[in-house]
Amino acid sequence: MTLFFLLALAAGTLCFFGSSWSFTRRRVRASLLSGLAAIGFLTLVSTEVFSAFGQINAVAIQGFWCIVGLVLSFFSWKQRHLLPVIGGHARAFAGKLGPPGSAGIGLLLGLTAWVAIASAPNNPDSLCYHASRIYHWVQQGSVAHYASHVERSVTFPPLAEYLILHLYLLSGHDWWYQLIQWTAFAGSLAAVSLLTEWLNPSPRAFRFSLLFAATIPMVLLQSMTTQNDLLAACWALIAVLLLLDGGTTTRSFGMIAAVMATGFLTKPTFLFFVAPFVIWRGIDLLRTRWQEALRLGLWVGVVMALTAAPFLIRNLTLHHAPMGTMGNGTQNQVLSPVRTVSSVVKQTVLHLACVSPGDRYNKALVAGVARFHEWIGVPLDEPGNPMTYKLFRTNPHEDFSANFVHMWLILFSFLPFFLTKFPLRVRLYWACCWAGFVLFCTLIAYQWYATRLHTTFFLLVAPAIGAIWQQAGRGLLYWVGAVLWVYALPFVLLSNSRPLVSTQWFFDHLFPAVNRQLNLGVQVEGMTGVKKKSILQQSRQEMIWRDRFAEMDSVRTQVLALHPSSIGLIFDEGGWDYAYQQDFGAGTLRHVHVQNASAALEDRNFRPDVILSERDTTAALSCHGAAYIRFGRSAHTAWYHRRDFDGAGGTIAPGK
Numbered sequence: 001m002t003l004f005f006l007l008a009l010a011a012g013t014l015c016f017f018g019s020s021w022s023f024t025r026r027r028v029r030a031s032l033l034s035g036l037a038a039i040g041f042l043t044l045v046s047t048e049v050f051s052a053f054g055q056i057n058a059v060a061i062q063g064f065w066c067i068v069g070l071v072l073s074f075f076s077w078k079q080r081h082l083l084p085v086i087g088g089h090a091r092a093f094a095g096k097l098g099p100p101g102s103a104g105i106g107l108l109l110g111l112t113a114w115v116a117i118a119s120a121p122n123n124p125d126s127l128c129y130h131a132s133r134i135y136h137w138v139q140q141g142s143v144a145h146y147a148s149h150v151e152r153s154v155t156f157p158p159l160a161e162y163l164i165l166h167l168y169l170l171s172g173h174d175w176w177y178q179l180i181q182w183t184a185f186a187g188s189l190a191a192v193s194l195l196t197e198w199l200n201p202s203p204r205a206f207r208f209s210l211l212f213a214a215t216i217p218m219v220l221l222q223s224m225t226t227q228n229d230l231l232a233a234c235w236a237l238i239a240v241l242l243l244l245d246g247g248t249t250t251r252s253f254g255m256i257a258a259v260m261a262t263g264f265l266t267k268p269t270f271l272f273f274v275a276p277f278v279i280w281r282g283i284d285l286l287r288t289r290w291q292e293a294l295r296l297g298l299w300v301g302v303v304m305a306l307t308a309a310p311f312l313i314r315n316l317t318l319h320h321a322p323m324g325t326m327g328n329g330t331q332n333q334v335l336s337p338v339r340t341v342s343s344v345v346k347q348t349v350l351h352l353a354c355v356s357p358g359d360r361y362n363k364a365l366v367a368g369v370a371r372f373h374e375w376i377g378v379p380l381d382e383p384g385n386p387m388t389y390k391l392f393r394t395n396p397h398e399d400f401s402a403n404f405v406h407m408w409l410i411l412f413s414f415l416p417f418f419l420t421k422f423p424l425r426v427r428l429y430w431a432c433c434w435a436g437f438v439l440f441c442t443l444i445a446y447q448w449y450a451t452r453l454h455t456t457f458f459l460l461v462a463p464a465i466g467a468i469w470q471q472a473g474r475g476l477l478y479w480v481g482a483v484l485w486v487y488a489l490p491f492v493l494l495s496n497s498r499p500l501v502s503t504q505w506f507f508d509h510l511f512p513a514v515n516r517q518l519n520l521g522v523q524v525e526g527m528t529g530v531k532k533k534s535i536l537q538q539s540r541q542e543m544i545w546r547d548r549f550a551e552m553d554s555v556r557t558q559v560l561a562l563h564p565s566s567i568g569l570i571f572d573e574g575g576w577d578y579a580y581q582q583d584f585g586a587g588t589l590r591h592v593h594v595q596n597a598s599a600a601l602e603d604r605n606f607r608p609d610v611i612l613s614e615r616d617t618t619a620a621l622s623c624h625g626a627a628y629i630r631f632g633r634s635a636h637t638a639w640y641h642r643r644d645f646d647g648a649g650g651t652i653a654p655g656k
Contacts, residue, residue, distance in 0.1 A: 028089040029190040041258040051142040061169040116178035119498035120540040126226040129153035132577035147602035155324030159265040160228035184234035185223035191237035195463035209466025215488035221398035233456040235263035243281040257303035273436035343441040351407035353391035357519040362391040397496040399449040433461040504531040564609035568592035571614040611640040
């Protein structure tokens with residue numbers, strides 16, 4: 001049934017290709033992006049509608065996409081004569097990119113797709129809430145909030161998970177979960193290529209911007225996860241493309257409104273990076289056609305309000321705040337120009353971190369940032385922010401990886417940007433990219449994982465990088481391109497969470513010699529957390545539980561031997577909900593003893609046969625009026641059975 005999802009995308013793309021569009025000969029990529037935007041918007045609307053009737057189930061979702069696919073196929077059949085034209089445009093795109101560029105980017109796309117399909121979702125955020133939301137939504141038949149120890153799962157915007165939900169109900173398994181972000185990777189490259197051609201039609205700019213975008217470490221790492229940073233970046237690129245080069249037709253304004261809605265409901269920080277481009281487009285329209293500016297504003301406002309209303313109302317009802325309260329700790333509490341400068345410097349330098357002998361390079365950077373903050377009279381570590389300022393060594397992790405080479409390229413670009421005369425649109429585009437980054441840093445405080453949140457900025461700035469660097473010598477660009485590609489490969493092959501090549505072999509046999517020769521001072525013996533077998537050598541349970549696999553394998557065996565039909569879960573905000581679902585989700589699985597705002601949604605009549613607890617490990621506990629006895633305990637988890645549960649899926653009669 002997943003084919004109906006793909007059929008809808010393919011047919012929708014052909015429909016958009018056959019209709020009028022301002023991109024002319026670039027219509028293949030533009031139509032593909034329109035198809036992606038339409039899929040995202042249809043997923044959003046259909047999910048909320050089905051949820052309102054309690055119909056989040058396989059039959060409803062499969063029927064919906066079957067109808068969508070067939071309807072779009074009917075209309076696209078009239079455009080079948082354009083298929084040879086599409087093939088010609090695709091060949092022209094590959095020719096413009098050139099054989100080396102096509103091979104290099106194609107290899108990165110292929111490797112990341114392989115890893116995304118072959119590996120299980122095992123990023124901490126995925127285990128806590130990105131992937132775990134799907135089970136609870138299907139279990140209750142709606143996307144209404146539910147009692148959860150992980151407050152993020154009933155607070156944060158859900159569109160990325162809506163897409164995963166549809167794929168799950170279409171396919172019946174989790175193999176495709178991570179392809180949502182991978183598709184966003186491919187879509188982002190298409191959008192970068194179109195924006196580059198709008199800024200500068202030079203083939204050299206085209207090739208360099210695409211290579212820059214395709215080799216960003218955080219982009220590569222994100223493309224293999226179920227997180228949402230890359231998806232938000234893809235929506236931002238499509239929105240900017242439509243704003244700058246999409247025309248002023250009703251359909252164009254409708255598409256802009258749809259993408260703005262999907263972007264906001266994927267990750268609200270999307271708005272910070274898009275806002276400067278909205279202002280640019282708005283001013284341009286106000287100067288010449290103020291009615292069009294008003295019409296665009298109405299389209300965006302109405303569509304965003306209508307589509308976001310169900311989610312915002314759910315949050316308002318539960319948390320008494322439309323966006324919840326979980327994100328309050330990540331906001332800058334004091335807003336001023338000097339605080340903005342502080343935040344921009346700290347978040348920029350995050351990407352300049354690198355491995356060095358004795359970590360002297362990073363220590364020197366931190367010392368320099370500290371001296372700068374003394375000079376401007378602002379504390380390096382903001383009061384109330386638990387994350388003290390530090391830099392991470394080169395690390396292929398989807399939460400902490402720095403875009404080292406790419407940030408240096410961006411910073412070096414200021415020199416030719418100010419010394420060379422560029423067209424006004426290039427200068428305005430560059431200014432809008434940086435305005436979005438500054439706005440983000442103004443409102444969002446320093447975080448250890450901030451490099452992940454900058455993904456949208458790096459992809460948005462890629463077209464400008466191509467337009468600026470295309471004036472460099474051909475030889476220099478080839479060398480820089482080669483460095484970018486070689487630099488990117490380890491992040492694909494040696495990902496900390498899902499290595500395609502065994503990192504255990506690397507750290508046991510190759511790295512110690514490098515460590516000694518360069519005096520890096522890395523304690524290899526204690527690096528058990530990064531010594532991983534290849535995903536090709538692991539089962540999905542091993543990938544999910546990682547260092548806890550042996551422990552949880554024993555827990556699973558003992559608990560499932562009782563044949564429980566219902567299980568309660570007790571853990572904290574960082575509990576791996578999805579991992580428990582994979583092992584124990586055959587029956588009913590719910591959170592009990594919840595201690596956050598969603599405790600109000602806990603079903604007080606739910607008395608599970610067994611309770612698994614990472615928080616309470618006493619000899620006995622009670623839940624919703626029933627008594628539970630501990631019958632096992634491991635390093636992290638204790639498990640209990642209800643006192644009247646006979647251990648064979650039944651209940652002991654009173655007095656037995």
